[in-house]
Amino acid sequence: MTLKHVLAIAVYFLVLGLGAGNRLGYPQEIVSAASWELFVTTPPTQTEQSNVLGTATTWGETILPLLPDMTLAHVNKTNALPTSYVPVGLAQIEGSLAIGIQYLRADVLPYFYQLVGAASEAGYNLLALSAYRSYATQAATFNYWVSQSGYSAAAAGSARPGHSEHQLGTTVDLALQQNREFAYFTTSSAAGWVAHNAHRFGFVVSYPQGKQAITGYIWEPWHVRWVGVELAKNLHQQELTLEEYLSSL
Incomplete structure (x- = not known):
């Protein structure tokens, strides 16, 4: 990992720690929000904004259909x-176990x-x-990284x-x-512990080391x-990424 990547990760942590990635307020105030003004790198056309479920957009991406259970x-x-x-x-999430106000699905909390x-x-x-991050928060996060590193580098991480x-x-995203x-977590033995134990509680490392060609993302322990x-135990035993499993369905 280069010094540039380490510094970029450190800045990312600072942004999240200050709350830029978590403007959620209270649970009852969590609402969907889609603001294309935040995603200024490639302003979409009216056609691209249509979001027809289960169909391909003009970007070549597919908008997933909504199912009763979106876990997978x-x-x-x-x-x-x-x-x-x-x-x-x-x-x-209980305040002592989170940085700022953080949310997960209630059924996932016990496992966390x-x-x-x-x-x-x-x-x-x-x-x-x-x-949890809303669509709008992710747009702001991604746009920040584009402004810092350019589109290609931002899209890798x-x-x-x-x-x-x-x-x-x-x-x-875990921290110590x-x-x-993140740079500290990556070089600590905690990264190895999570990789070898997260499956016991139903979690998988989505973007493991050496799998960027499969997942499209750099290693994020x-x-x-x-x-x-x-499923988490099966994937761990077979040394499969979640991406490989879902692509096989």
Whole structure:
């Protein structure tokens, strides 16, 4: 990892830590928001804004249909969530285990707490640095990285709005209490512990090391997504990425 990447990650942490990525207020105020003004890198045409569920847009991406259970929604660089999608049942993560106000789906919270508890027993004090993000928040986040690093570099480490697993409410970026920077987490033994133990609680590292050609994203040892204990264990045993599994369905 180059010094430029380390500095970029540090700045990203600073932005999130100051609350730029988590302007959520209170649970009852969480509403869908789609503002193309935030996504200024490529202003879409009227046709591109249509978001017809299950069809391809003029960008070549597919807007995923809404299902009763979106846990295994195949969100990636070509499949997008609708701009208006907000998961049902978001609940706030306990304040001592999160940086700022963070939300996950209520049914995922117990598994997150189990993960954090097991990590603590192993000597790692984990925190939720960033969990649920709305479409509009992801647009602002992605646009920030484009302004800092250019489109190609930004796309390697940040999802375009609609393409972020964080919008599902089942995904969380982890950090360590003693040093909350991603660069520190990456070089710490906590990254290895998460990679080898997250599956016990239903989480997978979505973008593991050495899999960029498959996932489209750089290694993010802090980025975990809940998919259920049984599937997470199977993927871990078979050494498969979530992207490979979902692509095979």
